[in-house]
């Protein structure tokens with residue numbers, strides 16, 4: 001099976017009408033959509049997804065942002081999918097993200113940086129299980 005990764009188009013992407021633009025970039029690159037859903041991420045889900053960040057100073061701001069309106073969650077497939085997605089996303093801080101990347105082209109604030117992508121195959125497996133438990137065969 002090809003490598004799979006979890007992507008979120010965050011609330012700012014939905015609010016700004018940029019979901020098609022962002023997902024289109026992944027599709028044009030040659031990645032394949034496996035699953036997609038719209039959901040509002042509540043406090044519990046945010047804390048599970050962002051477990052590594054809950055103790056950080058920026059977490060309250062991140063948690064408020066990620067829960068403020070619906071997100072689009074996707075499973076995306078392709079060779080080294082997590083790496084390809086992270087390259088297309090650009091650096092976490094959009095002001096440092098390269099032109100040509102989603103964040104470099106379309107965002108300016110570090111919290112409202114439009115998109116999440118798993119940072120390793122292990123993170124991808126964990127995050128896909130959180131957002132798409134129905135895809136995991138036991």
Ligand code: IDP
Pocket residue numbers: 053058061062091092110111112113115116117119
């Ligand atoms: P990533 O999304 O590029 O993997 P992470 O370090 O995993 O970046 O951080 C998760 C999310 O938390 C970021 O995408 C961003 O929305 C937010 N974030 C990260 N660092 C900061 C910060 O220093 N201030 C405010 N928000 C931050």
Ligand code: MG
Pocket residue numbers: 117119
């Ligand atoms: Mg991360």
